Amino acid sequence: MSGAPAAKPILLALLMAGLAPVAVHAADQAPAANTPAVKQIADVTRGLQPQPGFIDVWRDTDKGRVLLAVGALEQPFLLVSSLPYALGSNDVGLDRAQPGEVRMVHFEKHGARLFLVQENTNYAAVSPDRDERAAVRESFSNSVLWSGDILASDNERQLVDFSSFLLADRHGIAARLAGARQGAYAVDGARSAVLAAEAKAFPDNVELESLLTFAGPGQAEYVRQVGADAASLSMRQRISMVRLPQSEAGSAWHPRVYHPYSGGFDTSYFDFATPLSHSIDVHWQVRHKLEKTDPSAAVSPVKKPIVYYVDRGAPEPVRSALIAGASWWATAFEKAGFKDAYRVELLPEGVDALDIRYNVITWVHRATRGWSYGNALTDPRTGQIVRGAVTLGSQRVRQDILIAEALLAPYGKSTPAEQQQMAEKMALARLRQLAAHEVGHTLGFAHNFAASRMGNGSVMDYPHPIVKLNARGEVDLSNAYGVGVGPWDDYIVNYIYGDFGSGAQELAALAKLRGEARAAGMLYSSDQDDRAPGASHPDGLLWDFGPDTLKTWDQLGAVRQRALQTFSVDVLPDARQIGELEARLVPVFLLQRYQGEALARLIGGGDFDYTSAGDVKASIAKAGIRVTPADVQRQALSRLTDSLRAEYLALPANVLDVLTPPAAGYERNREYFATRMDSVFDAFSIAEAGAAQTAGFLLDAGRINRVAWQHARDAKQPGVQEVLAQLLQKTWKREAVPANVIGGEAVQLAANWVVADSLLNLLDGGKLHPQVTAEVRQSMRELVQWLQKNPDKGVTADSRKQAADRISAYLADERSIKLRALPVVPPGAPI
Structure with a gap:
């Protein structure tokens, strides 16, 4: 009887949490004779196509569903959406291969349901003290993105049907359409489907896909321009679930503190565990993991090179121009001490271009010309790049040809053939520069719009074609665009990727680099x-x-x-x-x-x-x-x-x-x-x-x-x-x-x-x-x-x-x- 009074405060706490238990009778404490045993995963998945990997996947093509067996609960990983098939409108901005927001998430089990929770990575306490970490975690809200019934359990794994998550608009397609004033669109479930046959699982990532049809008014300009039926827009959505980068024994790689003059991007969060004299606003450089096999050598091969792949859908001579231009960065990595650390290749035949394991340069078609861009998908804790994704709009190269033709008037009856070829030559020169520029973003490099003061100072500037009059007073476009990366590019590769040890030694080396760049007149x-x-x-x-x-x-x-x-x-x-x-x-x-x-x-x-x-x-x-x-x-x-x-x-x-x-x-x-x-x-x-x-x-x-x-x-x-x-x-x-x-x-x-x-x-x-x-x-x-x-x-x-x-x-x-x-x-x- 001495323990009886404790029941009241426990019950009160459950009531406050909305989890009050039902009344329990003595007879209820033993399992009923007809209570079914917990289902085994093998029984539920019998006859389905297994895909073992980071999270085990089963394809149920007959019922159009995808089952996941989640083993590691409370363990964070990255979740990102993308668009294998898209809208094709530059004005709306839903492009083929477009990556979406990167979220850090984990699975939680509550009762007979599994929950997918997005972690709040804006606030943290990077501390060995568990209670200090918990205090911050409990101070800011997470977000439950999805929940589903557990179908079976086996050896600490929970089997769920993940289809309802895949059939929701996780990429923000409807919001993007509304933001572009194209009307209110929503997923039509009857015309949407989980593409179970496309589900893939690998050791460090899972790739899941669905067909989503958005029903809407179909009256606005941009959707009418690109849609087969503007009231029914069907696109595909990819969901990638990615293992977070793991610390490896003996690895010298570590996050690098961001500096405003680094020329790079940063990832940041508020760290409440910093000393009181320090800022809680922590910034890390965004960069790929690149390690020398011999850290003591001035120039050394690397453990794992950075490789970019060009979309097989890019035609010639575009394809060769993209490979050539994107390859320019190799010289900068060599100067920074990394031998054979960076290369660009054609995507192997049969490889899924949206597989998160590949850095890909995608050739994208739209109804009108528009911007190209490069996205670096990063670990929000450290700034480590998980994947580089480049999108190049195919009509930009045609605009360069148009500009050249308008300036040269090359189609007269007596115009030399080489004059007519100049327009395409100039456009391909621009395309090589554009490929290097957008890949630069995915390597962690920001724009530098002051680099043009140094001539071909950086591919990270926006270049105007260098046009002039020759000695005969004719328009000359023979050297409209520079070739190769510039001195600013060499600096940022060395600053962001160079191996300078750690601690005070690294900070001193980086300060020296900044001083040398300033002294050389490098503006940013x-x-x-x-x-x-x-x-x-x-x-x-x-x-x-x-x-x-x-x-x-x-x-x-x-x-x-x-x-x-x-x-x-x-x-x-x-x-x-x-x-x-x-x-x-x-x-x-x-x-x-x-x-x-x-x-x-x-x-x-x-x-x-x-x-x-x-x-x-x-x-x-x-x-x-x-x-x-x-x-x-x-x-x-x-x-x-x-x-x-x-x-x-x-x-x-x-x-x-x-x-x-x-x-x-x-x-x-x-x-x-x-x-x-x-x-x-x-x-x-x-x-x-x-x-x-x-x-x-x-x-x-x-x-x-x-x-x-x-x-x-x-x-x-x-x-x-x-x-x-x-x-x-x-x-x-x-x-x-x-x-x-x-x-x-x-x-x-x-x-x-x-x-x-x-x-x-x-x-x-x-x-x-x-x-x-x-x-x-x-x-x-x-x-x-x-x-x-x-x-x-x-x-x-x-x-x-x-x-x-x-x-x-x-x-x-x-x-x-x-x-x-x-x-x-x-x-x-x-x-």
Whole structure:
């Protein structure tokens, strides 16, 4: 009787947990005579196809189900989805072989059910103290992803039917469709199936597949473009279950602390077991496991090389270009001390390209051209790469050919054959560089958009084709793209993969590498500081080239002028319909679009280092922002505002006279300039698009705010009033357009209105500081006064009066005017 009182608190705890037991009677404590014995796995799986591996799998093709025998409970592993068969829309982004989110999960047994639980890897306590680890684990929520009845048990293994997990949308397909505004789609179970025959189990991974059909409205543009029936989208989903990398006896490999100047990616979590004087925000370099067979040797073979495989679906000459370009990294690994450590091969025939054991470069087709990308699937605990997965969009290479043909006009009757071959030669050179670039991401390397300051500084930059005029004044594309990896690439391979021992020895060696790279002038700037229209770093530029922004602008301007002068039907192969001339005009007319962005970066610009406090104290790097010199800012402003003048925006007669509407059976698409003239080419729209390109960069709120602050701190720097005064002087307040500019007055008015609308949108966006808003409003008041005092005549007078009225009305009452959206600029990237 002494133990009886303890029953009440136990019962209370069970009630609070929602697990109150039913009443137990003495007779209930013995098993009933008719209680069935626990089923054995061998009995339930009799006649099914076994797949022994990391988790044993049984294929039940007759019933369309997959059974798993889970032995290691509470043991974490990686779970990742991918798409063997996909949608084919760049705009939606559900591509063939696309990997999904990597989750760390484990199985738990509760009663007669098995649960799949996602662990919360954002928070941890890396400590030998079990209680300390438990305190963090219990402080943050995990997530149950699935549960199922246990069908049988045998030797600590639990058999479950995993089919319901496979038939759910684990990749987020419906969410991606909704995010792309394609409507609400959901899995239709009656038209979906587990592909039991495709289930595979290996010692370190399990590969499971299902056919999912998504039912939805089928009315939106992108699904109608690619779907056989846009209301019924059928794709395949792959689920990979992967053993976590294991520590091996005698292995010298260990996680490497991430540094902002490493040039690589990081994986991070909050470690509450760090000493109180240390940050709990822990970052590890993302990298493959690479070990020398002889750690003491400066150059040594490796225990297991890094091998990448090229998709057999890539045709020639693409296939050879991909293998060649992706192989460039081998030289960098050799310089870092690893012999025969990296290679690229064609995927062996019959190998499953989505098998998680293979690093694969996949050749992906879409309805339109789009981005390529590289994903590194990593162990969230250490940053160790489990698999590299590259996706290369097949239509990008065709865009490079189009650009080359538009610049060279190589299809004239007397054009040499080698000139016609130049376009494909340039495109394949770009493809080799692209293969190296995307593989670089899967090796753990980030973008470096400042590397172009060093010429062919890095394949991790976005390269613009290096175009110039030869001695005869002709467009020259013979060396449009670099060959091989650059000095920055050698540095990042050595920094992220080099063997420098451990502890203080490793940290000292890495600091030495950073110092040497800085001393060599290696600049580094990446995505978070370079993609926004108003970004400030003058070197972190996408799609630029050359060490001097101003000189490259002038060089490209000369090429653009020459290409417009020679633009003709000779830019088209004979078999193409004549309407495609418009699509080939786009990259010629907007040839300086990225260098225009580079000019804008100089205005209100300032460079800075990715670094650490220790490197600043050691004089390896500098703290703070170095503002672009005032004279450079003014030179950039002058060139940029010149691109808003009719002399720049108007087309010559040789172009206007050949542009023809698309032929029957063809139509304009996003690659063309917009038109408000039905099927006819719209010269107003092309001028508006060109002006919108410039105004969008110059009149970014962040840039204008920086200009105001730089001038406030140093009056020698250009201020907001100066920037806007030059902008308006080149547009609304300019002198008469020369008579030899075709349609010059009309073209200038088109650009002027884009400037006015851009200024109103700048004010209306709510992102300017109040005092900066006051400056912009004052400049616009002064513009109104000027327009009223200088009415001019004809169509110019009409626009000046309406502009004055419209701006005045907005300044008096912002709600009285409905602002116009800025013109759409045809896409440039990716190239």
